[in-house]
Amino acid sequence: MSVVVSCVALALALILGGYAGRLSTAATLEARAQLAADAAALAAVAESGPYGRASHETVARRFARSNGARLLRCWCEPGTTSVQVRVALGDATAEARAVLDPAALSPPPPIVGTGGMHPLLEDALDRLMRAADGSVWLNSGYRSPERQAVLWQEALEKYGDPERADDWVARPGDSMHQRGLAADLGGDMALAVQLIDRLHLPLHRPLPNEPWHFELISAHR
Numbered sequence: 001m002s003v004v005v006s007c008v009a010l011a012l013a014l015i016l017g018g019y020a021g022r023l024s025t026a027a028t029l030e031a032r033a034q035l036a037a038d039a040a041a042l043a044a045v046a047e048s049g050p051y052g053r054a055s056h057e058t059v060a061r062r063f064a065r066s067n068g069a070r071l072l073r074c075w076c077e078p079g080t081t082s083v084q085v086r087v088a089l090g091d092a093t094a095e096a097r098a099v100l101d102p103a104a105l106s107p108p109p110p111i112v113g114t115g116g117m118h119p120l121l122e123d124a125l126d127r128l129m130r131a132a133d134g135s136v137w138l139n140s141g142y143r144s145p146e147r148q149a150v151l152w153q154e155a156l157e158k159y160g161d162p163e164r165a166d167d168w169v170a171r172p173g174d175s176m177h178q179r180g181l182a183a184d185l186g187g188d189m190a191l192a193v194q195l196i197d198r199l200h201l202p203l204h205r206p207l208p209n210e211p212w213h214f215e216l217i218s219a220h221r
């Protein structure tokens with residue numbers, strides 16, 4: 001059996017694996033051995049993921065055992081994204097192979113509040129705009145990758161040169177807006193800066209050519 005794992009599918013499979021040991025005795029040994037193998041392979045391959053500790057074989061053995069089986073072999077090189085195991089349960093043996101979804105290897109996205117903005121950014125903007133009492137407003141906050149692609153294309157048409165377009169609009173994937181960590185404000189920018197200072201808001205203006213573009217100070221680039 002070959003499976004592609006995402007984090008959610010993995011959690012589900014491990015839960016199923018946990019129940020396997022309590023299946024009625026009517027369940028065939030083969031089926032139970034297969035479940036044990038699946039759980040062991042899934043758990044082992046997750047060791048290559050962002051939260052894993054690269055102890056593939058130890059984890060495979062533990063999950064095989066918790067499902068009533070014995071790990072016979074684990075084809076699991078450190079750092080691999082594909083693990084194969086063979087387990088025995090009574091007279092039955094089973095093999096399973098699990099492949100880690102490359103998406104599961106990327107770092108988790110930043111936590112974003114409603115509207116896609118980071119909650120700290122949302123909170124700071126809320127306080128800023130309340131204090132500005134209508135003189136400062138939000139022009140652009142969170143942008144989806146699709147929206148960012150449209151904006152970059154527009155900049156390319158406007159400036160006629162990719163390098164100049166890059167000076168004004170981040171490419172899709174690069175934008176702090178897309179990560180929910182930036183906002184473009186409109187209105188009285190001098191007042192905005194004064195209020196940020198007075199209220200100790202975690203906002204700054206990192207781009208000299210875009211005085212309207214504010215980012216969360218604690219944001220990791």
Ligand SMILES: [Zn+2]
Nearest residue numbers: 182183184213
């Ligand atoms: Zn911006």
